[in-house]
Amino acid sequence: MKIRIKEILEQTGASCPTTEQFDIEEITVQERTIIFPVQPTIEVVTTNTQDEILVQGEIRGRAIIPCSRCLELFSWLFNFEFTEIYDKKGPESIDLTKDLDISEEVYQYLVVNIPIKAICSENCQGLCPECGINKNYESCECRLAGVDPRWEKLKRLLEQ
Numbered sequence: 538m539k540i541r542i543k544e545i546l547e548q549t550g551a552s553c554p555t556t557e558q559f560d561i562e563e564i565t566v567q568e569r570t571i572i573f574p575v576q577p578t579i580e581v582v583t584t585n586t587q588d589e590i591l592v593q594g595e596i597r598g599r600a601i602i603p604c605s606r607c608l609e610l611f612s613w614l615f616n617f618e619f620t621e622i623y624d625k626k627g628p629e630s631i632d633l634t635k636d637l638d639i640s641e642e643v644y645q646y647l648v649v650n651i652p653i654k655a656i657c658s659e660n661c662q663g664l665c666p667e668c669g670i671n672k673n674y675e676s677c678e679c680r681l682a683g684v685d686p687r688w689e690k691l692k693r694l695l696e697q
């Protein structure tokens with residue numbers, strides 16, 4: 538994503554808006570593949586301050602992400618804000634003769650905002666640790682059949 542900064546460079550305090558669809562199809566974070574069925578929308582306002590170029594923006598869209606509990610894919614809506622500051626002078630300064638490319642920064646913001654635990658629904662029952670069925674659709678007898686030593690102890694106490 539590139540921002541045309543040329544026009545705002547002439548005047549301190551000048552700003553310009555930029556809206557773009559971010560070109561990304563999928564990313565893999567912590568061995569999970571996150572798919573973007575539509576390109577996320579990036580909306581930024583770029584301001585020319587005294588010494589810096591200030592980029593304030595928003596990233597929003599929809600991603601298909603696997604549920605951490607049941608592993609089913611679900612639609613995750615996201616919307617988050619970000620701010621980036623670029624030096625106009627000094628050793629870390631950007632090239633003011635070119636458009637400002639913020640693609641790498643946007644990509645990084647997307648990656649860090651992918652939730653570590655994404656749950657398809659608060660009521661998601663997850664997978665049975667014994668037989669592996671999806672408990673949202675089916676039920677099993679594993680819990681009842683398996684003898685949990687903690688329950689045994691409790692049972693004995695209750696029987697006394």
Ligand SMILES: [Zn+2]
Pocket residue numbers: 604605606607608609656657658661662663
């Ligand atoms: Zn789930």
Ligand SMILES: [Zn+2]
Pocket residue numbers: 665666667668669670677678679680
């Ligand atoms: Zn089971």
